[in-house]
Amino acid sequence: MLQPAFEACDSDDVTEVMDLADEGRSVLIDTRSEHGATLPVRCLFQELGTSAGLVSRVSTTNALMGSQEAQEGSFTYTWSYHPDTGLSMVVTEQSQPD
Template sequence: MTVIPHEFPATPVARLSRRQLLIAIAVAVMVAAGVLFVVKQAMRPSALEYAYEVCKLSSSSGARLADAGSTLILDTQGEDDLTGMDYLDLYCVSAALDMPTSVMTQIEQTRAMDGRVSGTWDGLSASWSYHPDSGLDLMVTAE
C-alpha cells in the first residue's frame, strides 16, 4: 500500500490591499505627528518663563518665578528700597508678555491710594499695587 502524502492547502496570509496599507501608514504618521506636537508643547517654556529668560531677570533683580513657572512676581525699587528691579526691566517683561497698552497704562497710573489693581489679557492675569516708598509690586499669573 502506497501512502500518498496529503497536501494541506496553504494557510491564507492576511494581505493588506494597497489602499489599506496607505491608510495604515497615514494613520501612523498622524499619530506620530500628534505625539511630537504634544511633546514639543510640553517642553516649550511658558510665556512667563520666556519673559523671565528673555529679560535676563533674577531673584537678585527683584523678580522670581513661582508655581512651576505659572506665576511671575516682580518687585521694583521704591524710594526706601535698596533692592528691586528697574522700570526698564518692567517694560521688557510687558513687551515679552505682549501686555496691552491699556494694562500697562493702568500700571503706570496706579497710585498708593488705589490699593490692589488687576488686569487680564491672553490667558494671563496681573495684579499690582504701588507705593512710592516700596515701589511697584506686580504678580502675573497664567490662567
C-alpha cells in the same frame, strides 16, 4: 509662555526685581522703588505683548488706589504701588484646559 518671557528679560537687574515662581506659572515683581527697576518690567510686558492700555493703568496707579487686577489673554496681572516701596505685582499664567 511666561517662563520664556522671563528668561528673555534675564539680566543682572532682573534677579533684583523679578522672581519666577509656581513652577514657571507666575512672575513676582517688586521694584522696591529702585531707580531703573522698571526696565525689566517693561521688558516682560513687551515679551508678553501686554497692551498699552494695561501698561498705562499700571504706570498711573497710586497708593490710594489699593490693589488692582486685570485679565489679558491667558495672564492675570495683580498689582499695587506705593512711592516708598514701589511696584508690587504678580503676573500669573492661567492653565489651559486639556
